[in-house]
Amino acid sequence: MKDPVRIAITGGAGQISYSLIFRIAAGDMLGPDQPVILQLLEIPQAMEALNGVVMEINDCAFPLVRDIVATDDPNVAFKDIDYGLLVGSKPRGPGMERKDLLEANAAIFSVQGKALNDHASRDVKVLVVGNPANTNALIASCNAPDLDAGQFTAMTRLDHNRAMTQLAQKTGRHVNDVESLIVWGNHSATQYPDISQCRVDGKPALELVERDWYESDFIPTVQQRGAAIIKARGASSAASAAAAAIDHMHDWALGSDGIVSMSIPADGSYGIEEGIIYSYPVRCKGGSYEIVQGFEIDAFSREKMQATENELREERAAVEHLLG
Ligand code: NAX
16 A cells, blocks of 8 residues: 555535545545545634534545544645645625635635645645636745745636536537547636537547537537536535546546646746646646647637636736735
8 A cells, every 4th residue: 555645625614525525535536545644624613514524534434544634724734735625715705896706815825825835745736626716826826936836726627527528418429539628718707618629539529510509509508507507506516526626636646538628827838928827738647737739729719718818817917916
């Protein structure tokens, strides 16, 4: 058996964590031979609920769980961690403007960035799930100057997985037949799910579907899927978000099967200049990720990629004073 790794999960008493923690504990993220120490962070008001979650983890008698830490102190939660899944964030309250939401979360993620900088393993891999995820990841990264910016990522894998299924269902194929689908940009309604590079069962996706379906049905359906889930379920996506977080971390740690979408620091690739965390097509291998280069970008894609980039630059401008 390998030595245990330390995994922090913030927002441990929330909906997504209620699915995520148990799947990590079962070995779905890092494999059935990787013992884990779970370090769960909550706010003081939610510590009692978090203790209930800890009782349930204990009641599962998971063979891979070696220890559980439950705390309301980020310095304790992030101590020596190898993986950080930053799920907890402040939800939009009544009458709250987008700018207020950005600011409230910026305050949380700047504190957490500093704590990661001071206490996490130097090789920590961080995934931000809590919204606005891309900008929260940017803030955490800017407040962690001793860690590499590339160690901070945000989750667009749920959007990627949603898009895979929409296309597979439309073409009557299975998601396993879909390759090279890309989600560009922000995890928000401006994201651009792109099938122009995509193949389904080896055939170009755009030859299998009508252009009108792609532009007027597929793209808005993927962009608005979160709202559709809330309408149907009366609560936001939780199990599917947890599954996407598992996929993101699994692939980053152990390698991806083909191209996946990850929000990572922009580096000028595809004309997206530095300073934001932007979703790109990547391949993961040996514990790292690499942007897949060389796709041709047509005018339609360029416009959509630009719109979502603009939104991320606006979000950045709103929290510039917290970027450390
Ligand atoms: P919940 O409100 O059920 O849980 C959030 C938990 O975070 C709460 O228990 C709360 O007490 C805790 N929390 C708040 N501030 C904290 C802090 N400073 N430190 C530690 N814990 C803190 O939300 P849930 O449904 O679990 O969603 C969590 C986040 O994921 C939300 O921001 C949500 O918008 C976001 N999502 C992101 C997705 C993505 O694809 N990137 C998809 C799913 C989800 O909407």
